[in-house]
Amino acid sequence: MSHPMIRPARADEYDEVARVWMESWVSTGLAEASDFLLANLRARIRREIEDGWSLFVADDDGTIAAMLALHLPRLYLDMLFVAPAYQGQSLGRQLLAFTRAQMPDEIYLRCVRENEKAWRWYEREGFVFQKEEVEPSNGFVMKYYRWKRQRPTG
Template sequence: MIIRDFSEDDRNALRNIYLVSRRQTFSWFDTSGYTLNDFDKDTEGERILVADKDGAILGFISCWLQDNFIHHLFVHPAYINQGVGKALLSEAIAMLNKPVTLKCLRRNENALAFYRTQGWQIEEKGEGKPGDYFLMSYQ
């Protein structure tokens, strides 16, 4: 598996991963309004890294560079628990200035457990349109 920069050829695969993963993960939301095009608007202006294994796109991470903020980390459900998220997160941390931050929905217990195992700390609690979240940081 390699982690590389996004290319336009990746767009359809990433749209699919974003849609399928959110529908599966966010079971407490009404996800019926999610569309493939959500990826385009939700990552606009961000740097996107892609996990690629022999041409198969396994997942992605998108970052808002100006704020050293990780906005999205999604792995295709078929590749969860195979080191994809860890590899993407490590590469993003390496390209950003510390501290790096992200928001994780409080109800997303699997993601919270993952970030904690990777050394992330909860800095504060917040409320937002998609739900209550934790602001987390990596020093």
């Protein structure tokens, strides 16, 4: 695998971004692929961008390998999804390093409690568990995390 380039998503890529998002979400075992889910994700991308998302993709020579949605004013890593064919190749770590370059002092995120692979990874990457809450829009229990840059002491 080459090293995908992380760059802002273009509007003409939103449908493909939604497909990558769906395939990655389905790979967690928490949902099944459907035209309904894909349509919802497509609509959500446009709505979230209007509400402040900065949307990035990992571009592997024209193939979208991952999507990353940040809400910079809120210091929020909202979505990080790697296409199944690219999972296990450190692309998530590259996207997280990119996120830390955008928000170098503090980052908040949340993830579904049942997505244990994801939240354990965030914990290994230095995120600290804050709380759990039910997300009313989908009924999932969400785990909330925070990462804060460690300042040298002395």
